[in-house]
Amino acid sequence: xxxxxxxxQTVTYLEDKLxxxxxxxxxxxxxxxxxxxxxxxFDVSPWQCETCKVDPELHRKNNGKWICICPRCSKEAIGKDxxxxxxxxxxxxxxxxxxxxxxxxxxxxxxPGQVENIIIYLCDYYYLKKKQVGLSRQIAQMRGVRPPGxxxxxxxxxxxxxxxxxxxLQKNKENDGSxxxxxxxYRTT
Ligand SMILES: [Zn+2]
Numbered sequence: 001x002x003x004x005x006x007x008x009q010t011v012t013y014l015e016d017k018l019x020x021x022x023x024x025x026x027x028x029x030x031x032x033x034x035x036x037x038x039x040x041x042f043d044v045s046p047w048q049c050e051t052c053k054v055d056p057e058l059h060r061k062n063n064g065k066w067i068c069i070c071p072r073c074s075k076e077a078i079g080k081d082x083x084x085x086x087x088x089x090x091x092x093x094x095x096x097x098x099x100x101x102x103x104x105x106x107x108x109x110x111x112p113g114q115v116e117n118i119i120i121y122l123c124d125y126y127y128l129k130k131k132q133v134g135l136s137r138q139i140a141q142m143r144g145v146r147p148p149g150x151x152x153x154x155x156x157x158x159x160x161x162x163x164x165x166x167x168x169l170q171k172n173k174e175n176d177g178s179x180x181x182x183x184x185x186y187r188t189t
Pocket of ligand 1: 049050070074
């Protein structure tokens with residue numbers, strides 16, 4: 001098969017996926033005000049290792065990825081960027097933290113019963129948005145045009161990690177601190 005035909009079939013397939021994502025985005029409840037975030041999503045400090053109560057160390061590996069690692073028990077989290085390794089690390093070490101540590105402003109309002117829905121919204125919204133931008137970029141690349149929004153895609157990914165962190169913290173709270181993560185990977189693809 002000619003290369004051109006193959007490319008156009010792939011583009012059609014990606015466009016179809018993109019359309020489905022956009023339908024799901026349109027079905028989400030209107031929660032733009034939940035996205036209010038104080039500061040930059042990339043600006044994150046690592047929390048202490050929840051087992052050893054010491055600060056982790058951050059290194060850049062030979063392959064360019066970042067690793068956040070406890071100098072005592074060697075627990076680690078890896079990410080493409082520094083902030084990604086830290087946000088992953090914090091998810092593994094959040095049992096002593098609360099939603100106060102998450103800069104989404106909507107999570108700090110005093111409206112019991114609402115917080116869970118806000119977190120579900122944030123996880124769904126950022127998951128779909130980053131997929132949407134990712135697919136648009138893929139389609140642009142296949143068409144040989146300059147793909148837009150690499151930085152924007154990173155921001156969406158960072159916000160998605162923050163939303164997942166909020167979800168873990170909410171679970172801790174529901175389980176009165178006794179909750180131990182069952183290594184759930186909430187749609188990490
Ligand atoms: Zn440790």
